[in-house]
Each structure stands twice: as C-alpha cells, then as structure tokens.
Amino acid sequence: MKLFHISHTDLDGYGCQLITKEYFKEGFFYNANYGLEVKLSIKKVLEQVLEYKEDEILILISDLNLTFQEAKDLDNEIDKLIKIGYKIKLQLLDHHISGKKAAETFPWYYLDDKRCATKIVYDYIFEEYDGFEHNTSSWLKPLVDTINAVDIWLENEIKNFEFGKVLMSMITKVREINNILFADLNRDFRCHLLKQAAKYLDVVDGHIKLDNDVHFIKKDFLKLSEKDDTLDNLSATYLVKTLVDVKDDLTVTYKGHKGLLTYCLGSISIPANAFLRANPEYDFFIDINKKGNASFRADGKVDVSLMASKLANGGGHVNASGGKFDDFREVIDFSEVKTYIQNKLDKI
Numbered sequence: 001m002k003l004f005h006i007s008h009t010d011l012d013g014y015g016c017q018l019i020t021k022e023y024f025k026e027g028f029f030y031n032a033n034y035g036l037e038v039k040l041s042i043k044k045v046l047e048q049v050l051e052y053k054e055d056e057i058l059i060l061i062s063d064l065n066l067t068f069q070e071a072k073d074l075d076n077e078i079d080k081l082i083k084i085g086y087k088i089k090l091q092l093l094d095h096h097i098s099g100k101k102a103a104e105t106f107p108w109y110y111l112d113d114k115r116c117a118t119k120i121v122y123d124y125i126f127e128e129y130d131g132f133e134h135n136t137s138s139w140l141k142p143l144v145d146t147i148n149a150v151d152i153w154l155e156n157e158i159k160n161f162e163f164g165k166v167l168m169s170m171i172t173k174v175r176e177i178n179n180i181l182f183a184d185l186n187r188d189f190r191c192h193l194l195k196q197a198a199k200y201l202d203v204v205d206g207h208i209k210l211d212n213d214v215h216f217i218k219k220d221f222l223k224l225s226e227k228d229d230t231l232d233n234l235s236a237t238y239l240v241k242t243l244v245d246v247k248d249d250l251t252v253t254y255k256g257h258k259g260l261l262t263y264c265l266g267s268i269s270i271p272a273n274a275f276l277r278a279n280p281e282y283d284f285f286i287d288i289n290k291k292g293n294a295s296f297r298a299d300g301k302v303d304v305s306l307m308a309s310k311l312a313n314g315g316g317h318v319n320a321s322g323g324k325f326d327d328f329r330e331v332i333d334f335s336e337v338k339t340y341i342q343n344k345l346d347k348i
Contacts, residue, residue: 001056003027004045006038008063008117009179011164011171015118015147016062016093018191022136023125029187030332031179038064040332046077053086061092063117065099066109075106093120095152116151119144139198146201163207167197170214176222176235180264181334182242192221240274247279252286252338254345257302259284263337269320272297288337292328296321310348 003024007013009031017029028048032041042061049057059078066074071092078090090108095117103111112120122144125131132140149157150164171190179186196217200206215231222234224241243250243260252261258281265271265287272285276299283301288294294312296304298319305321308314314323325344331337 001058002049002052003058003060004030004049005060005062006030006032006041006045006064007061009033010063011147011168012117012151013063014171014187014190015116015144015194016121017187018194019118019121019125019140019144020060021191022140023129023132029184031183031187032064032332034064036330037332038066038070042070042074044332046081049081049086049088055087057086057088059088059090060121061094062121063094064092065094065096065111066092066102068102068105071099071102071106071109075108091124093117093124095120114152116148118151119148139195139201142201143194143198159207163201163210166207166211166214167194170197170210176218176231176238177242178239178262178265180332181262185242189221193217236270236274239271240278243271243275244279247282249334250338251282252342252345254284254302254307254348257283259286259302261338261341262287263334264289268295268297273299286341288325288328288341290330292325294323294325296323307348311344 001024003020003026005017005020005027007016013031020027028045030041030044032038045059049059074090078088081088092109094111095113095115097111097113099109099111103109110120115123122141131137146160146164146167148154149160150168155161170193174186174190174193177186177189193214197210200210203209219228219231219234222231222238224237229237243262247260250260250262252259260275260282262268266289268285268287272287276282276285276297283298284304284307285297286294294308294314296308296316298304300319303318305316305318308316308321308323312323312325314321316322328340
C-alpha cells in the first residue's frame with residue numbers, strides 16, 4: 001500500500017505522522033498549515049498518486065479541517081481517479097468542530113472533538129489495521145495520551161498535561177533544520193525528538209528532566225562526529241553538509257557562474273559563507289522566502305549587489321545584498337522556485 005499523509009504543523013500534526021511512520025514505515029508525508037498550504041499539498045498528492053495506478057493507495061489527512069468547498073473538490077477529484085481504475089482509499093481524521101458540515105456530508109471525513117487527532121489516528125490503526133506490537137504500543141500509547149491531554153487541554157490530567165506542555169514547546173521550537181527546503185529531514189528530526197521524549201514518561205518528574213535535556217537531545221541528533229560544539233555551530237555544520245548532499249538539485253547559473261538557491265532558509269549569512277568556502281566551484285548563494293524577499297551572498301567572484309539590482313530592484317554590498325521579487329507567488333514545490341529564479345537569471 002502506498003501511503004500519502006498530509007498533517008498539521010503542530011505537535012498534534014506531527015504526532016499523527018509519528019504513528020503512521022511507525023506502522024507503515026514508508027510513505028509520502030506533507031505538513032501544511034491552513035489556507036493555501038493545504039490546497040497546494042492536496043494538489044501535490046493528487047499529482048503524485050497518478051504514478052501508482054497499480055497500487056492500493058491510502059490518502060490520509062489528519063489534524064486539518066477542510067472547508068466544505070475543499071472537501072467537495074477533493075471528493076470529486078478522488079471519484080474521477082477511482083472511475084478510471086485507481087484503487088484509492090481517502091480518509092480524513094480530525095477533531096476541529098469547524099469541519100462539522102463536511103463531516104456530515106462525506107463518509108471519508110471523520111470528526112471527533114473529544115480526542116486529539118493523534119489519538120484518533122492511533123485508534124484508527126487498531127480499528128482498521130493490525131495495530132502495534134506491545135514493544136511499540138508500550139511507549140507510543142503513553143506518548144499519545146500526553147499529546148491528547150495538552151492538545152484538548154485536559155488540565156485535570158496533571159502528569160500528562162505537564163509532560164504534554166514540554167512536548168508542545170519542544171516541537172514548536174524546532175529551528176535547526178529548515179522545514180520547507182528539507183521537509184522530510186525536519187519531520188524526521190521532530191519524530192526523533194518525540195521518540196526520545198517517550199523515554200522520560202516513566203521517570204519521576206520526567207517532564208522537568210525532559211525540559212532540561214531537550215538541548216542535548218538535539219545536539220546528539222545534529223552531531224556529525226564525536227566532537228562537541230555549540231548547538232548553533234552544530235546546526236550550521238549539519239546544514240552545510242545537508243546542502244552539499246543535494247547541491248546539484250539546488251544549483252542555478254548566472255553568466256557562467258554556479259550558485260546555490262534555497263527557499264525559506266532564512267538568516268543565510270553564516271551557512272551561505274560556510275557553503276561557499278567549502279565548495280569553491282560555487283560563486284554565489286540566493287535564498288528567497290514565500291513573500292519574494294531574497295538575500296544574495298557571494299565570495300568576491302560575483303557582484304551580488306548588481307545581481308540584486310537587476311533581478312529584484314534591490315542592492316547592498318558586493319558580497320551581501322537583498323531585494324524583493326514582486327511577481328513571486330508562494331509555492332511548496334522547490335522545482336517551481338528554481339525554474340522561476342533561473343528564468344530571471346537567464347534574462348540579465
């Protein structure tokens with residue numbers, strides 16, 4: 001079975017995906033906030049499933065309530081695919097009461113406002129599939145209960161509620177791996193943190209000890225060697241290594257010069273300079289965000305102030321400049337960003 005799982009961008013949303021990752025092991029995962037991100041994620045999934053006509057497909061949406069029109073449109077698209085031979089099961093599992101109208105209309109839209117989405121997904125795995133073996137459920141179910149306590153605000157469940165608060169803070173404060181450019185790795189990082197956090201559930205004052213140790217759990221994940229360093233330095237080194245691993249996919253060109261393009265990386269001064277030093281065949285670095293704001297960095301081989309001026313009505317210094325692309329439109333697919341920027345570079 002091919003799993004396509006779209007979930008929210010908070011603790012509850014990632015909790016849902018931790019569960020499906022533990023059960024299905026493999027799949028295509030997306031995280032989306034409300035509005036445009038949901039529509040773009042659904043569009044991406046519908047494009048991807050076209051490659052798997054011979055497979056059984058489960059499209060799961062969790063911790064996201066669709067508007068009635070979004071649900072109607074999705075229902076129509078899935079119906080079209082089924083009629084031409086695709087074997088698709090569509091299932092939405094949510095707890096937001098604002099989805100009530102859609103839940104009353106579409107059989108695949110399940111709503112229960114008495115449980116968080118993580119708990120609904122966990123129970124769904126037992127109701128529809130084989131469930132988990134004891135060695136997994138022994139740590140996963142207590143973790144699910146803590147997420148449930150904080151997500152639907154069960155303050156009377158003091159132990160679970162306090163532990164859940166630490167989990168919420170831990171997941172919210174993940175900044176070390178970019179969640180747009182490296183969405184899969186960012187998700188794996190968050191799931192790793194949740195699995196490590198589960199080890200504290202049976203410890204006295206476990207929520208306090210976990211709160212103290214989150215810094216070190218992050219560092220252990222980001223270390224590329226036995227050498228210790230600050231979290232910021234470990235993050236920067238990890239980022240540069242990750243960029244190097246995919247640099248061919250991120251490469252753009254300008255008048256015979258090679259550059260690296262990133263999307264929504266933010267605060268690029270340190271990683272951009274580190275990348276350019278480690279990869280002398282690259283002469284410039286561009287990062288653009290969802291609103292079209294762009295940062296340009298170089299190492300003396302390209303005047304990025306001129307580049308920024310011609311491309312995005314910007315400017316600055318020879319090796320550090322900025323600008324804004326007024327005609328840029330938010331997307332979730334990096335290939336679209338790359339095509340957009342390369343087209344601009346080709347014209348100057």
